Amino acid sequence: MLKIMSPKLDGPVQVQMVVDMLSNSPSSGNCHGNKSTEGKLSLPPSPRRRIFVQTERGHVLGMELDRRDNASMVKKRLQLALDVPTDGSSLTFGDMILNNDLTAVRKDCPLLLTRNMMHRSSSTPCLSPTGKADQLRDKSGIVEILGQSNCFGRTSKVVKEIVRAIKSGVDPIPVNSGLGGVYYFRNCKGESVAIVKPTDEEPFAPNNPKGFSGKSLGQPGLKWSVRVGETGYREVAAYLLDYDHYANVPPTALVKVSHSVFNVNDCVNGNKLHNMGVVSKIASLQHFVRHDFDASDLGTTSFPVSAVHRIGILDVRIFNTDRHAGNLLVRKLDGVGKFGQVELIPIDHGLCLPEGLEDPYFEWMHWPQASIPFSEEELEYIRNLDPIRDCEMLRAELPMMREACLKMLVLSTTFLKEATKFGLCLAEIGEMMSREYSGHGEEPSELESVCLEARRTLREASLPIDNELRDQEYQFDMDNEDTSLCQEIQEDLPPKLPSLLQRNSVNGLNAVSKLQFLGKEDAEIHDERTCTDYSGHELDLNYFSNAVKLSKSLKRIDLVKSSGQKPKLACLAGTTCAQRRSGNELLPITTGFVNSADLSEEEWILFLSKFQELLGAAFANRKSSSIALKQRQRQGTSREF
Numbered sequence: 001m002l003k004i005m006s007p008k009l010d011g012p013v014q015v016q017m018v019v020d021m022l023s024n025s026p027s028s029g030n031c032h033g034n035k036s037t038e039g040k041l042s043l044p045p046s047p048r049r050r051i052f053v054q055t056e057r058g059h060v061l062g063m064e065l066d067r068r069d070n071a072s073m074v075k076k077r078l079q080l081a082l083d084v085p086t087d088g089s090s091l092t093f094g095d096m097i098l099n100n101d102l103t104a105v106r107k108d109c110p111l112l113l114t115r116n117m118m119h120r121s122s123s124t125p126c127l128s129p130t131g132k133a134d135q136l137r138d139k140s141g142i143v144e145i146l147g148q149s150n151c152f153g154r155t156s157k158v159v160k161e162i163v164r165a166i167k168s169g170v171d172p173i174p175v176n177s178g179l180g181g182v183y184y185f186r187n188c189k190g191e192s193v194a195i196v197k198p199t200d201e202e203p204f205a206p207n208n209p210k211g212f213s214g215k216s217l218g219q220p221g222l223k224w225s226v227r228v229g230e231t232g233y234r235e236v237a238a239y240l241l242d243y244d245h246y247a248n249v250p251p252t253a254l255v256k257v258s259h260s261v262f263n264v265n266d267c268v269n270g271n272k273l274h275n276m277g278v279v280s281k282i283a284s285l286q287h288f289v290r291h292d293f294d295a296s297d298l299g300t301t302s303f304p305v306s307a308v309h310r311i312g313i314l315d316v317r318i319f320n321t322d323r324h325a326g327n328l329l330v331r332k333l334d335g336v337g338k339f340g341q342v343e344l345i346p347i348d349h350g351l352c353l354p355e356g357l358e359d360p361y362f363e364w365m366h367w368p369q370a371s372i373p374f375s376e377e378e379l380e381y382i383r384n385l386d387p388i389r390d391c392e393m394l395r396a397e398l399p400m401m402r403e404a405c406l407k408m409l410v411l412s413t414t415f416l417k418e419a420t421k422f423g424l425c426l427a428e429i430g431e432m433m434s435r436e437y438s439g440h441g442e443e444p445s446e447l448e449s450v451c452l453e454a455r456r457t458l459r460e461a462s463l464p465i466d467n468e469l470r471d472q473e474y475q476f477d478m479d480n481e482d483t484s485l486c487q488e489i490q491e492d493l494p495p496k497l498p499s500l501l502q503r504n505s506v507n508g509l510n511a512v513s514k515l516q517f518l519g520k521e522d523a524e525i526h527d528e529r530t531c532t533d534y535s536g537h538e539l540d541l542n543y544f545s546n547a548v549k550l551s552k553s554l555k556r557i558d559l560v561k562s563s564g565q566k567p568k569l570a571c572l573a574g575t576t577c578a579q580r581r582s583g584n585e586l587l588p589i590t591t592g593f594v595n596s597a598d599l600s601e602e603e604w605i606l607f608l609s610k611f612q613e614l615l616g617a618a619f620a621n622r623k624s625s626s627i628a629l630k631q632r633q634r635q636g637t638s639r640e641f
């Protein structure tokens with residue numbers, strides 16, 4: 001039966017549990033270059049599993065689970081250990097709500113005990129560790145890797161070094177830079193060997209040490225499409241997807257780690273609590289890579305073309321929204337004949353694989369290397385990419401990854417493969433994925449426009465889509481208090497953060513997600529003057545008309561056979577989206593084309609095929625504008641002489 005093993009806990013309004021089987025099941029590990037997932041998905045459920053439970057305050061408790069345990073038993077145990085009511089809470093794992101049966105829960109699956117909306121309130125008491133909890137000690141080690149993949153072999157060695165160092169008194173050191181809690185973990189010689197980022201210390205997370213706290217795990221974070229507490233999985237996903245270490249992502253694993261260095265905030269006013277003793281966290285652990293600079297410190301001309309291409313290929317596949325120059329470490333190469341040569345190391349992949357279409361950020365987009373055509377070897381690598389197999393691998397290795405993120409992986413990998421088939425270079429691909437900023441704000445990217453068209457034609461084809469269901473796509477997970485909290489946070493933030501937020505989101509939803517959410521693909525929206533979003537804010541219809549213009553430009557090149565049928569515009573019909581909230585979820589459902597809540601499997605497949613069909617014309621359009629631009633530039637230059 002269930003046996004609580006650990007905790008020093010204080011307030012499980014949300015609890016994240018990471019399940020770790022005790023039995024010696026066959027290794028699920030398949031690593032870079034070995035993409036077969038055969039065998040991994042059909043493992044029988046283990047009779048005994050050890051689970052780690054993480055509260056929203058960041059503490060972790062371990063417990064043992066056996067075959068007979070179910071969700072309500074887990075909740076009862078949590079209630080006992082944490083001394084809090086668990087009524088009105090749901091156990092979730094990734095996208096799945098576990099009503100009772102836990103057989104779907106495999107090892108290392110993080111479960112989340114989430115308060116249902118009607119039980120969520122700012123007046124929810126904030127609890128301190130109880131006597132009961134203190135009696136229960138965690139028997140797990142100082143650092144434990146969650147997952148049995150072969151990919152983590154090298155990381156196991158680093159973990160052993162770290163544990164030895166901690167036992168001999170060499171403590172981790174907090175990193176000052178960045179917005180989240182980051183720690184250098186060291187070996188016995190005092191050298192940094194790993195970077196550890198606790199999931200509850202991310203920006204906005206409850207224990208963020210840099211003053212950016214205030215949200216619970218699972219709520220929208222710095223970007224609306226990446227939930228608080230979920231960047232660590234993405235760091236690991238980027239490493240796992242970097243087959244053959246092609247782009248040089250440092251080995252990364254998810255760990256449960258215990259130390260007194262970690263930050264814990266007071267849940268009432270958010271101030272740091274001192275002398276908390278050893279606390280346990282779920283964190284990403286990445287190998288520390290010695291380097292000389294980051295890409296913002298140096299001119300980019302010395303960067304090898306192939307390194308830029310490889311990182312670019314990864315960024316496009318994973319739809320990276322945060323590839324700024326600081327996230328590319330640069331190491332000078334030693335040795336004869338290597339003078340002036342450097343190696344690039346991509347880090348910080350916590351904001352990749354968003355849950356919906358976002359504005360990516362690719363620092364390399366305007367570097368000259370990105371305009372050089374791909375080599376035959378690079379094209380071969382891209383041809384061999386298989387997004388469906390990638391998804392299977394991620395489902396096996398990181399079962400907590402949400403389906404919406406996997407769909408983004410499929411969409412962007414498909415885009416990359418088709419674009420390179422058409423002969424586009426990296427810069428052109430990056431440009432097609434990026435939004436433009438005009439006097440009217442941001443405009444949808446060419447990729448988004450193609451998605452809008454695919455989606456529209458899908459609707460017009462009178463697919464067996466239940467219109468009632470379609471209406472529900474406008475439902476929201478974010479409740480009023482979350483929205484106001486978001487606004488409060490924005491008001492209180494130091495100057496650096498609001499500008500980041502403004503770029504990334506407008507009142508919690510960015511403009512394109514608004515577009516997706518309203519489903520406004522039709523030109524008729526010009527007739528309407530105003531519409532409010534879920535938080536009652538007026539939407540910028542100029543934005544939508546820009547989308548329409550782009551959409552029309554695609555029509556001009558005969559992409560779309562419009563039937564003239566009007567899409568349903570629920571918000572324009574007089575209902576504010578604020579009235580359409582669901583009580584269960586936490587992220588706005590971006591009704592877009594790539595959200596699992598939006599399209600059924602059948603629709604998704606049809607959408608993808610339509611998407612691929614439309615891409616050819618979009619690429620041709622892009623090629624001809626690139627050629628026209630070059631001609632104009634040449635004429636401009638010749639006139640100067």
Ligand SMILES: Nc1ncnc2c1ncn2[C@@H]1O[C@H](COP(=O)(O)OP(=O)(O)OP(=O)(O)O)[C@@H](O)[C@H]1O
Binds near residue numbers: 286290327
């Ligand atoms: N694998 C690594 N090897 C060496 N140093 C690293 C590594 N990963 C991160 N760092 C260092 O730690 C710093 C903070 O890391 P990182 O940028 O990943 O944290 P963050 O809180 O997510 O930052 P940001 O707020 O800029 O997104 C980096 O600027 C870099 O100097």
